[in-house]
């Protein structure tokens with residue numbers, strides 16, 4: 001398959017901070033419940049539990065933002081960040097690990113987050129290598145299925161969902177607060193990137209979205225990996241769009257269309273104006289779905305050559 005610009009642009013999103021210029025980034029703070037907050041800056045959305053037991057943090061964006069993030073947290077509490085939990089291994093969610101670990105936080109994530117961060121990663125489709133993160137950024141506590149934290153009058157439950165956006169993802173549910181952080185399994189009001197090169201799966205992402213719908217109610221506040229704070233209706237919209245585009249691409253593949261022909265069909269045309277963002281557009285999504293659904297076919301073709 002040809003390397004095209006939408007792959008390169010997708011690669012920028014998940015690259016270290018060197019990919020963007022260090023202009024002033026404002027950290028936006030939103031209080032969701034008595035103890036739970038959402039922070040937006042640049043990179044993946046941050047979830048926080050703040051209370052007498054200290055600060056529990058989900059994801060930490062890029063390393064250059066750590067001082068601004070800690071400054072924002074310092075306006076809410078004088079307690080330290082005790083734990084940082086990574087929803088998955090991508091650099092726009094783990095870039096601050098080293099700084100926060102050095103400041104005394106314990107970095108926690110699924111086993112595979114540590115595995116991917118500690119070794120070089122290669123993407124065949126995007127065509128890029130991601131070097132290992134510095135050792136100080138690797139999670140020091142890992143889990144293989146689920147883990148709970150009892151803090152700030154809440155049980156904070158993390159559970160592994162795979163394959164989805166990657167093969168390293170977790171959902172984190174604040175059970176008393178009824179807030180769910182979905183990491184990059186959910187992009188709200190914008191097209192998602194699904195890392196099908198490195199263990200992600202379009203069908204797995206749809207299954208994970210359905211699971212999230214099973215465990216939430218209309219009252220649940222949902223923090224997406226990217227995009228504004230969401231509710232169940234937003235998640236249903238996202239799931240429906242993924243499913244519709246996925247099924248249309250599958251049908252065109254079944255009719256033996258090439259990627260270029262599938263792209264020419266403009267399957268996301270009516271959504272592009274509202275769902276295109278930053279680096280990711282409808283063509284990126286269609287290309288990811290095409291690559292994912294034709295993978296087995298490619299492998300079979302290679303075997304017969």
Ligand SMILES: [Zn+2]
Pocket residue numbers: 014088090165184
């Ligand atoms: Zn990601």
